[in-house]
Amino acid sequence: MGSESQACNSVVRRLNPRGSGADNHAWDAMMAAAQGGDASTYRRLLSEVSLWLRRYYARRLPPAMIDDAIQDTLVAIHEKRHTYDPTRPFGAWLAAIARYKWIDALRSLKAKPTEALDDDIPVPDHEEAMTSARSLERLLATLKPAQSRAIRLVKLQGFSIEEASKATGQSAALVKVNIHRGLRRLTSLIRDKPHAR
Amino acid sequence: MRVEQLIDSLANDVKPVRRRTASGDALPLIVLCAVELALFLGTGMMRTDMPTAIHLPSLWWKLASLGLIGLVSGTVTIMSLDPVRSPRRGLRWIAALIAVCFLVGWLVDASYDGFSSPLVSRLHWIDGLECCYSIVVLSVPAVIGLGLLMRRAAPTDHAGTALAAGLAAAAWGAFVFVFKCRFDDPLYVAAWFSLGCGIVTLFARCVLPRLSRW
Numbered sequence: 001m002g003s004e005s006q007a008c009n010s011v012v013r014r015l016n017p018r019g020s021g022a023d024n025h026a027w028d029a030m031m032a033a034a035q036g037g038d039a040s041t042y043r044r045l046l047s048e049v050s051l052w053l054r055r056y057y058a059r060r061l062p063p064a065m066i067d068d069a070i071q072d073t074l075v076a077i078h079e080k081r082h083t084y085d086p087t088r089p090f091g092a093w094l095a096a097i098a099r100y101k102w103i104d105a106l107r108s109l110k111a112k113p114t115e116a117l118d119d120d121i122p123v124p125d126h127e128e129a130m131t132s133a134r135s136l137e138r139l140l141a142t143l144k145p146a147q148s149r150a151i152r153l154v155k156l157q158g159f160s161i162e163e164a165s166k167a168t169g170q171s172a173a174l175v176k177v178n179i180h181r182g183l184r185r186l187t188s189l190i191r192d193k194p195h196a197r
Numbered sequence: 198m199r200v201e202q203l204i205d206s207l208a209n210d211v212k213p214v215r216r217r218t219a220s221g222d223a224l225p226l227i228v229l230c231a232v233e234l235a236l237f238l239g240t241g242m243m244r245t246d247m248p249t250a251i252h253l254p255s256l257w258w259k260l261a262s263l264g265l266i267g268l269v270s271g272t273v274t275i276m277s278l279d280p281v282r283s284p285r286r287g288l289r290w291i292a293a294l295i296a297v298c299f300l301v302g303w304l305v306d307a308s309y310d311g312f313s314s315p316l317v318s319r320l321h322w323i324d325g326l327e328c329c330y331s332i333v334v335l336s337v338p339a340v341i342g343l344g345l346l347m348r349r350a351a352p353t354d355h356a357g358t359a360l361a362a363g364l365a366a367a368a369w370g371a372f373v374f375v376f377k378c379r380f381d382d383p384l385y386v387a388a389w390f391s392l393g394c395g396i397v398t399l400f401a402r403c404v405l406p407r408l409s410r411w
Contacts, residue, residue, distance in 0.1 A: 035214050043208035050200050071203050076411060078207045080351040082214040083280060096280040100353040191354070 027094075032086040046074055049094060056098050057105075059135050062156075065105055073101045103190055109155055110183050139186055147182030150175045155183075222275050222346050229342045233335070234373055243376045255381040258305050262298035263375060263390075267368035269294055274343055274361040278350035284357035291364055299387060306383035319382050325389035328378060332393030336370030340401055347409035355406035363401025367394035 027045065034042035053073055057066045076097055084093050136156070140148040146168070153164040154175065165172045250256050273287030343362035352358040371390050380386065 034211060035216060037211055037213035039208045039211050042211045043204060046204040046207060047201075050204060067200065070200055074200070074203055074207060076351075078210070080280070080411065083217045083278075083351045085216065085218075085279070088281070092281050096353050097351070100280065 027090040028086060031081070031084050031090045031093075035081055035084065035086070046077070049077065050074060052094070053098060057102065060102055061105055062136075069101055069105045072104070073098055076101060099190075103187055106183065106187055106190065110180060139189065140182075142189060143182045143185055144178075146170065146174075147178045147185070150178040151182045154179055217278070217350055219275050219279075222278060222350070223271075226271065226275075226339070226342050226346065229338055230369055233338050237335070237373050238376060244379050246379065247376070250379075250381060253381050254308070255302075255305050255383050255386070256375070258298075258302055258383065259375045259378075259381070259386055259390075260372065262301070263368045263372040266291065266294060266298065267365055267372055270361050270365035270368060271343075274358060274365050275346070277354065277358045277361060278346060278352050280351040280353045283354050284352075284361045285354070288357055288361060291361065302383040302387055309383075316384060319384050320388055321380065321385060324380065325385065325392075328374065328380070328389045329393040329396065331374050331377070332367070332370045332390065333396055334370070335373045336366045336393075336397040339366035339369045340397065340405075342366075343401075344405050344408055347405055348411075351411060352409065355409060356402065359405035359409075360398065360402045362405055363398035364394070366401060367397035370394075370397060 027048070030041050030045040034045055050070055053070045054066065057069045061069055077094070080097070084090065140151060143151070149168055150164055150170065153159040153167060154161060159167065161172050161175050164170075164175045168175065170178065244250065269287070270291050273284050273291060276282050276287065277284035340363070343366055347355075347358060347362065371394055374390075374393075378386075
């Protein structure tokens with residue numbers, strides 16, 4: 001656990017604009033080598049990137065969605081690796097792809113069926129959940145009260161549409177509309193503000 | 198599948214790739230457009246009164262406006278195929294350029310007869326609809342070319358890139374059609390060319406994002 005944390009910190013340093021030039025350029029060189037077909041360097045790069053992605057998505061997505069988002073992003077990096085220009089920083093390229101996949105994950109929330117949650121839910125990682133919840137709270141606060149309440153009840157707390165309808169006094173159709181519009185607004189908000197957290 | 202397993206399978210699958218460059222994307226598109234223009238002119242589609250029309254300011258206004266819009270939109274599209282680059286600022290420049298083109302067209306129009314003719318009679322509805330149809334058809338190769346480029350590259354703002362691609366393809370289709378269109382009235386051009394370009398742009402904006410998701 002300790003070694004993973006150390007590795008993770010070094011990875012984060014690489015993407016930190018205040019990090020040393022060597023830190024920032026390490027990934028650039030690794031990706032350039034990967035474009036040339038170097039499998040071992042590519043494996044190391046993807047491992048480091050996956051650690052960075054875990055931290056990135058932990059602040060932005062519910063814990064249950066993080067693994068899927070990481071895997072989607074890794075596949076996207078693999079399929080689009082020819083679009084990386086080695087003369088430019090790898091960090092910016094990676095961050096753009098991670099953000100694109102984050103928006104995709106948020107969009108997929110609209111299509112996912114919502115299931116009622118059990119009374120007892122195991123919570124393995126409080127820190128990530130708390131960070132994620134704070135980020136979501138900040139985003140939800142930008143919505144209209146009716147939209148954020150509908151999203152909270154149905155998408156985050158697992159109530160059914162009917163239960164949310166009774167709790168809010170909105171019709172079932174209005175709850176659905178508020179969820180749809182709220183999620184759409186969140187997506188556009190994130191798209192328009194690249195550094196939205 | 199766990200993340201580690203996925204990384205192993207991706208690393209085992211890695212092969213050398215040819216890097217994408219903006220010039221590498223632009224070149225096949227330029228060749229495609231050049232072939233289309235050559236075929237169009239080579240099959241005798243050019244207007245018969247071109248030697249006379251070449252002295253009209255409105256012909257040059259049409260050519261310069263559509264050429265510039267096509268060039269700027271195409272550049273914005275190709276630049277925004279890079280995941281790091283957004284097309285939004287480029288789209289604002291294109292909007293400003295379109296406004297300037299309309300303004301220049303209005304000045305060209307005013308210099309002819311000062312709007313003395315009835316506007317409706319200058320529109321020539323039947324010919325105008327044919328113009329629209331021709332512009333749409335002539336835009337198809339460029340839409341397909343830009344759509345393929347979008348699929349191969351990694352645009353992160355599909356809507357913006359598709360809009361720029363639609364504008365580029367539409368402007369190119371209209372540019373080619375200028376060589377055939379026998380109407381030089383700026384009002385006619387502004388109305389019917391805008392409609393034809395609008396149809397192509399709307400189509401590209403709606404369809405290309407669906408085909409280029411990654």
